[in-house]
Amino acid sequence: MTERNGEKRPTIHDVAARAGVSKSLVSLALRGSTKVSDTSREAIEKAAAELGYRPNAQARSLADRRSRTIGINMAELDNPIFPQMLSGAHSVIRARGYNTMLVSGERDPELESTELAKLLEFQVEGLMLISHRLPAATVRSLAADLPTVVLTLRGITGPGIDTVTTDDEAGARMAMQHLFDLGHTRIGHISGGSLEPGVVRERVYREQMEAAGLSTSIRVSPGDLTNFGGLEAARRMLEEGKPPTAIFASNDISAIGAMAACQEHGLRVPEDISIIGYDGVALGALRTLSLTTIAQPLTEMGRLGAERLFDRLEGRKVKDRSILLEPELLTRGTTAAPRT
């Protein structure tokens, strides 16, 4: 690890010269080929070490046309579910000896497109969209160029596209069933925007209420999956008419906001009002919050998504798939039977 400063970095050529062999042999040896004599190998390794040689990954990629890099797009960094998925993906990418190139469009579709373009120029071999605001056509055209996996959204399918999602239908039903089982009938819903998961969860809420003969008690207060949105939505719900005995929020973050609104109104959770969220973010497990929720296997989703990518990269025959994982009810401290 000699420290050099102005001088240019040693290349494979320098190593070859110093070891008294050819470039090609150095290349072979350094990649652990068996058809290199021990003598040469040792000489080469010694020379490389003495020179502090470090291979140039760009040159290698150019030569063998493999970037060994996966591109990940994550539209939002603030909802903790996304970093958690990233973490799962990241660890399998690394385990395969690949690199992770991360971009974020930060909710701006325009910006998102240019960022994605940069990823492609970098010759990433696969693409993971952890969260995105891209039109279906764009995703399809990306997928035409390279394996693509979309997390949390099932809507977009097509050749080259895999999706990894959890079964929001089942999850939302579990949430409602949990509240029904506890004996709740006046159940409100804080909805979660116009993207697929929010829409599905709201639809199931309505269906379940109707199926239970409670259509007159349906109360939906629009949220936006943020803490503040949940707070405001709950406030509105608590202020107009007879408050519900339970709230099903479209995600954990807004459920936590709703908890605050309840406190403001002098309602204790869960004694006076039950709250159930959705996602299973780590912070909901904090004993201070102890949020009952429908948990998605977040890390696992990232992991599976990455594995799909490698299935294709390693040439395994796979059809396009939509992987649907099962969510799980985590009964914690924010739900209880309604007061009688």
Next chain:
Amino acid sequence: MTERNGEKRPTIHDVAARAGVSKSLVSLALRGSTKVSDTSREAIEKAAAELGYRPNAQARSLADRRSRTIGINMAELDNPIFPQMLSGAHSVIRARGYNTMLVSGERDPELESTELAKLLEFQVEGLMLISHRLPAATVRSLAADLPTVVLTLRGITGPGIDTVTTDDEAGARMAMQHLFDLGHTRIGHISGGSLEPGVVRERVYREQMEAAGLSTSIRVSPGDLTNFGGLEAARRMLEEGKPPTAIFASNDISAIGAMAACQEHGLRVPEDISIIGYDGVALGALRTLSLTTIAQPLTEMGRLGAERLFDRLEGRKVKDRSILLEPELLTRGTTAAPRT
């Protein structure tokens, strides 16, 4: 955006052929040089569009020896302060037209080294260590090769190294002063491990207690900066002898754990016991938690760190610096005067 599938991607050479000009001219035109005739430019742009040409960033990097990529190492993804710093850094990196290559050693120093090595092989032009477990010597040797900025730790300095931290001394003093001002004297501390920030915060706690003539009330319960660690530390503190009227926790996550322990013991926060954290993570602002804390400008730290990197990359003369930012007291709902 023609969809091709098996055929190889068009290169600058194909564009040149189609436009009836030379490669170099295409290169110039596509990078917006002024010394290209309008006729040629148009022909080139047309050809590029028709072919669905996408430049190969690897080839470009190799040729002009600039990867336009910054490497970021983030040892832990779970404490939300790190993604937040990442977000700040990421946005300036992108604004400069650079890419972000993200690695994580996941707390394993061995793994961390190989990951860092991969970053270097990728020819990243600068390195940001958002969190790391590297020995000082390693960091110095990295910095000998390329501009390096270390966040949250001031300890390591040397040629090529910048640090961005907040003034933990001042912050910890602010926390203590806040509690003193409210009238607290029996103040406990939940410490935060062996890394620099935790050590400093604990030291200041002790100093301040002594300076206030309260040395006999000093009570430190070892935490590890996790939620569970904070919970356990607080439990121990509440179980042995007369409980403090206030707790200063080394970070927000453990402060939130401490809140749960207080609840367990039937203590209301802040009526029976005050709690102050450190960091200013977004989740502390949730109205449900409303955690009083010493806030660090997390996003800003990431941003500044990235800017330091570009100062060097763009050849601005800069001495090695340790940027020290001021923390800020956020008085929220978990601190109040002690019961009389």
Next chain:
DNA sequence: ATGAAAGCGCTAACAG
């Protein structure tokens, strides 16, 4: 087992 030669796709002088 080893080396020579020919690129990978692009940029960078250098001529004209």
Next chain:
DNA sequence: CTGTTAGCGCTTTCAT
């Protein structure tokens, strides 16, 4: 303004 000539550092035939 435009084209030619050399590479960047590495991998990959293809001989030997």
